Amino acid sequence: MVGYKYNNIYVVVxxxxxxxxxxxxxxxxxxxxxxxxxxxxxxNYELQLxxxxxxxxxxxxxxxxxxIVFEPPNFRxxxxxxxxxxxxxxxxxxxxNPKKKELIEKLEIVEPLAGKKSDPSSSFIxxxxxxxxxxxxxxxxxxxxVWNKEPxxxxxxxxxxxxxxxxxxxxxxxxxxxxQTIIIxxxxxxxxxxxxxxxxxxxxxxxxxxxxxxxxNYFPIQFxxxxxxxxxxxxxxxxxxxxLPIFNANLNIxxxxxxxxxxxxxxxxxxxxxxxxxxxxIFENYDIILRTLNEDFIKKYLFSEVLDIISWISxxxxxxxxxxxxxxxxxxxxxxxxxxxxxxxxxxxIQNLSPRFRHQLFYIINLLLKILCYTGGLSFLxxxxxxxxxxxxxxxxxxxxxxxxxxxxxxxxxxSLFQLFRGKKYNVLRNRIDNLNNYExxxxxxxIDQFLLGTLLFMILILLLPTVFAFYLMFxxxxxxxxxxxxxxxxxxILANFTPMFVLLLKLKNSNRLQGGITFKFLEIKNYTCYLxxxxxxxxxxxxxxxxxxxxxDSKTFRDSLIQFFLQGELISIKHNYVMKFHYLMxxxxxxxxxxxxxxx
Amino acid sequence: xLRHEGHIRHDSPGIVHTSxxxxxxxxWKKLLYLKQAYPDNYTDKSFLSQLxxxxxxxxxxxxxxxxxxxxxxxxxxxxxxxxxxxxxIYLHGWSCILPTFITTILSIVGFGIVQFYDRLILxxxxxxxxxxxxxxxxxxxxxxxxxxxxxxxxLTKSSASDSVWALSFVLCLFNTISHDYSMNSSSTHxxxxxxxxxxxxxxxxxxxxxxxIVLASRLTSTSQVFLFILFAIQINILLPLFDFNVRRxxxxxxxxxxxxxxxxxxxxxxxxxxxxxxxxxxIISVVFIVFGMPSYFLFLQRYKNELQGPWDIHKPxxxxx
Numbered sequence: 001m002v003g004y005k006y007n008n009i010y011v012v013v014x015x016x017x018x019x020x021x022x023x024x025x026x027x028x029x030x031x032x033x034x035x036x037x038x039x040x041x042x043x044n045y046e047l048q049l050x051x052x053x054x055x056x057x058x059x060x061x062x063x064x065x066x067x068i069v070f071e072p073p074n075f076r077x078x079x080x081x082x083x084x085x086x087x088x089x090x091x092x093x094x095x096x097n098p099k100k101k102e103l104i105e106k107l108e109i110v111e112p113l114a115g116k117k118s119d120p121s122s123s124f125i126x127x128x129x130x131x132x133x134x135x136x137x138x139x140x141x142x143x144x145x146v147w148n149k150e151p152x153x154x155x156x157x158x159x160x161x162x163x164x165x166x167x168x169x170x171x172x173x174x175x176x177x178x179x180q181t182i183i184i185x186x187x188x189x190x191x192x193x194x195x196x197x198x199x200x201x202x203x204x205x206x207x208x209x210x211x212x213x214x215x216x217n218y219f220p221i222q223f224x225x226x227x228x229x230x231x232x233x234x235x236x237x238x239x240x241x242x243x244l245p246i247f248n249a250n251l252n253i254x255x256x257x258x259x260x261x262x263x264x265x266x267x268x269x270x271x272x273x274x275x276x277x278x279x280x281x282i283f284e285n286y287d288i289i290l291r292t293l294n295e296d297f298i299k300k301y302l303f304s305e306v307l308d309i310i311s312w313i314s315x316x317x318x319x320x321x322x323x324x325x326x327x328x329x330x331x332x333x334x335x336x337x338x339x340x341x342x343x344x345x346x347x348x349x350i351q352n353l354s355p356r357f358r359h360q361l362f363y364i365i366n367l368l369l370k371i372l373c374y375t376g377g378l379s380f381l382x383x384x385x386x387x388x389x390x391x392x393x394x395x396x397x398x399x400x401x402x403x404x405x406x407x408x409x410x411x412x413x414x415x416s417l418f419q420l421f422r423g424k425k426y427n428v429l430r431n432r433i434d435n436l437n438n439y440e441x442x443x444x445x446x447x448i449d450q451f452l453l454g455t456l457l458f459m460i461l462i463l464l465l466p467t468v469f470a471f472y473l474m475f476x477x478x479x480x481x482x483x484x485x486x487x488x489x490x491x492x493x494i495l496a497n498f499t500p501m502f503v504l505l506l507k508l509k510n511s512n513r514l515q516g517g518i519t520f521k522f523l524e525i526k527n528y529t530c531y532l533x534x535x536x537x538x539x540x541x542x543x544x545x546x547x548x549x550x551x552x553x554d555s556k557t558f559r560d561s562l563i564q565f566f567l568q569g570e571l572i573s574i575k576h577n578y579v580m581k582f583h584y585l586m587x588x589x590x591x592x593x594x595x596x597x598x599x600x601x
Numbered sequence: 602x603l604r605h606e607g608h609i610r611h612d613s614p615g616i617v618h619t620s621x622x623x624x625x626x627x628x629w630k631k632l633l634y635l636k637q638a639y640p641d642n643y644t645d646k647s648f649l650s651q652l653x654x655x656x657x658x659x660x661x662x663x664x665x666x667x668x669x670x671x672x673x674x675x676x677x678x679x680x681x682x683x684x685x686x687x688x689x690i691y692l693h694g695w696s697c698i699l700p701t702f703i704t705t706i707l708s709i710v711g712f713g714i715v716q717f718y719d720r721l722i723l724x725x726x727x728x729x730x731x732x733x734x735x736x737x738x739x740x741x742x743x744x745x746x747x748x749x750x751x752x753x754x755x756l757t758k759s760s761a762s763d764s765v766w767a768l769s770f771v772l773c774l775f776n777t778i779s780h781d782y783s784m785n786s787s788s789t790h791x792x793x794x795x796x797x798x799x800x801x802x803x804x805x806x807x808x809x810x811x812x813x814i815v816l817a818s819r820l821t822s823t824s825q826v827f828l829f830i831l832f833a834i835q836i837n838i839l840l841p842l843f844d845f846n847v848r849r850x851x852x853x854x855x856x857x858x859x860x861x862x863x864x865x866x867x868x869x870x871x872x873x874x875x876x877x878x879x880x881x882x883x884i885i886s887v888v889f890i891v892f893g894m895p896s897y898f899l900f901l902q903r904y905k906n907e908l909q910g911p912w913d914i915h916k917p918x919x920x921x922x
Contacts, residue, residue: 286870326752423803448806449738452834453745455807459814460749463756 001036001049002144004133010035011133015141020148043359055523055531062530068520070534072137076501078226078258079512080135085514088256088503088539089547089584092493132535146541173598176220183217184592204383205372207578211497212376214587215264221597222261242588248390249297259513260586263502271377271496278381279373283366290362294347302392304344310335313470323467331471335399342395382493386486393482400479401571405471408569410461420446476566483558483574490574494551498584503544511538555580619810628672653909661902664701666895674887675860676780678867679840680773683833685870687816688828693874697828704835709844715846743831750827756818765819772812780805783845800845809837
């Protein structure tokens with residue numbers, strides 16, 4: 001038996017039928033030596049086994065020993081054993097696993113380690129060194145064969161293929177490098193900020209473009225990382241400069257590159273396929289869609305219904321509430337006039353254009369949709385829809401904004417005047433309410449005219465508050481509907497962009513490639529030796545999907561203290577956390593240095 | 602001085618100790634540092650001779666109480682005047698112009714008098730109190746009221762009348778409770794000259810105005826709204842202020858004339874608008890408040906039990922000589 005020995009652990013790599021002389025081994029096979037024999041009692045070696053019923057047992061007397069059998073992981077398929085789970089997506093911060101703490105605590109009760117000093121003469125199977133040797137068993141076997149110059153089924157085809165690759169490597173690298181520079185330039189362009197507004201912040205299509213371009217930009221590094229392990233282990237400072245969300249030279253965490261790369265590629269492919277389907281659908285029903293858009297949406301929902309609601313509130317007693325008719329009429333006229341103006345701008349202007357101009361306009365929109373769907377895919381189409389919603393409901397947003405400001409201002413004035421009503425004043429410096437009688441009499445107290453004026457305004461504002469509140473409530477509800485529809489579209493977009501489909505299929509096909517830890521299966525116990533089977537514990541569905549589901553809830557929210565903001569008169573909008581999406585895909589923060597990867601090749 | 606101390610010790614019932622009548626015993630002194638012939642828990646008759654009861658309690662005289670309680674009636678009458686005037690305008694269509702005109706003239710005259718006498722007497726805090734209201738603020742208020750009248754007219758148009766009357770009643774109630782009556786009986790004990798403390802009817806001023814606004818929003822024309830609110834301000838806010846100044850300047854006769862005239866006007870209006878029976882009820886309650894409540898108040902004084910004595914903590918007087 002040829003293998004490695006570490007303190008009290010023997011790792012068996014290969015069996016030879018003769019006593020092989022292991023001298024002048026190459027560097028990566030260092031440490032290999034004959035550790036024992038099977039079925040040949042030989043007192044020179046420590047380990048002496050005998051095979052019976054497919055399981056080895058000790059010839060010499062031993063106590064409390066374990067024999068662990070395992071399937072050697074196929075390193076070409078990126079299988080290996082690992083204690084830590086492979087990290088496919090990250091949330092940007094180290095997550096503490098509470099279950100781990102529980103298990104450690106349980107272990108402390110059963111086998112307390114605290115008292116024992118770390119014994120340098122004992123090793124555990126969970127040591128990194130041992131696991132690495134176990135992982136390299138297959139590779140070591142192949143290398144031994146090569147070193148021994150045995151004729152075997154060494155694949156020479158791969159060598160042939162590699163030599164072809166190397167010859168045309170130069171132009172390919174040049175092509176990819178130039179593509180990367182162009183992509184980086186585009187990313188910088190759409191992220192360029194003018195007065196804190198950039199193309200990315202204005203339009204959803206550009207934001208999606210930003211995500212897609214950064215993904216494409218990172219693909220070469222992901223590809224190289226799993227092809228060429230030297231990049232990870234080597235002295236390349238590049239990967240530190242890129243500021244990846246979680247970077248750990250530990251192989252486990254970085255081997256996710258292969259899975260992530262193919263997942264992204266597959267999702268992009270799916271995206272484009274869906275996009276083309278959707279486009280064909282739209283193209284066939286183009287006229288119907290346009291007509292529905294014009295008649296139903298713009299004319300009816302966004303205009304007539306809103307006008308009806310406004311007039312309902314301003315003049316007729318809405319829901320039986322008795323509001324101030326004068327103020328209601330004034331505000332209703334204000335909003336109604338603006339609404340009619342909007343309708344004139346959007347609807348009547350288009351209807352009154354000459355047919356040729358209209359035809360051209362619709363043709364341009366058609367062309368735009370075609371470009372989006374064919375080059376971008378479904379997610380770009382969804383971004384386009386979101387932008388259209390933003391543009392078409394801009395009047396609703398304006399109304400909502402105005403009524404919120406009016407309501408908030410009125411509420412603030414009422415609060416301040418109420419203090420006056422009681423004879424007190426709010427001290428801004430000390431952030432407290434002062435009683436004006438604290439000071440010298442009559443020096444800083446209010447005068448009669450101040451009281452009377454303040455009370456007049458207070459009564460007027462209090463009695464006009466219900467009317468203002470009715471308008472505010474109405475526009476708030478309409479804006480809420482718009483926000484809910486935008487939220488829904490974004491959910492579909494997340495589904496299209498981030499579903500871990502590849503990971504789920506990989507789990508079904510070959511779960512050894514999704515390392516979630518190692519597990520031992522008890523076989524039997526015989527003569528003081530315990531037989532265990534070591535195998536890979538693949539990631540559970542929950543672990544795969546947990547970050548994905550978190551994307552739906554955490555990357556965008558508008559439900560935070562909704563009622564409280566509504567009552568106080570604060571504006572409500574969808575708050576985004578865009579960095580989360582980049583962290584999910586493990587994209588680097590510094591994207592312009594990715595070109596430098598080629599110099600390390 | 603020899604005193605025959607034949608006493609019984611109450612705390613030990615079984616023992617009766619009488620001192621011999623022939624023995625000379627010094628009288629018991631309330632001094633701790635003296636070694637006296639008496640036992641430690643001896644209670645002397647003169648022990649409580651230095652006890653003072655109710656020394657800091659103010660002593661009220663019936664007449665002054667009647668005067669003070671009449672101030673309540675004065676204010677309530679002014680409130681009632683406003684409400685009655687409103688019901689006259691609203692229900693019977695009285696004209697607004699005349700009452701407001703009268704009250705404006707009266708208020709200008711009244712304040713002229715007060716300013717004149719203040720300058721005449723030149724008391725120390727005259728400037729602070731009468732600078733409360735001057736011509737500038739008056740004109741300011743009048744103009745702003747004029748501008749805001751159309752808004753005020755339609756404030757509660759859509760509410761039912763009943764809710765407005767209920768709101769007005771509650772406001773009047775709070776007004777009565779929170780008004781600063783500045784009764785001079787409540788001045789501190791020991792001062793012979795009754796100086797009136799400052800007059801700060803903050804909350805009651807604001808509530809009076811709210812009440813006037815709420816009632817006025819029921820009226821039909823803008824000028825009516827403006828005139829009624831002006832009237833209400835003058836009766837509810839300026840009249841008590843004027844009365845306070847009159848009492849401060851110690852014009853008792855003027856105060857009495859004010860009181861009697863206001864009371865008569867209110868009685869007349871009650872009679873005219875509400876009928877004889879309500880008037881009788883009103884007069885009975887006034888009599889009860891003005892004559893009955895002070896006697897009850899005096900009756901309750903006997904329950905005051907404030908003790909003071911030489912064993913209270915003294916503040917050390919540091920001799921700086």
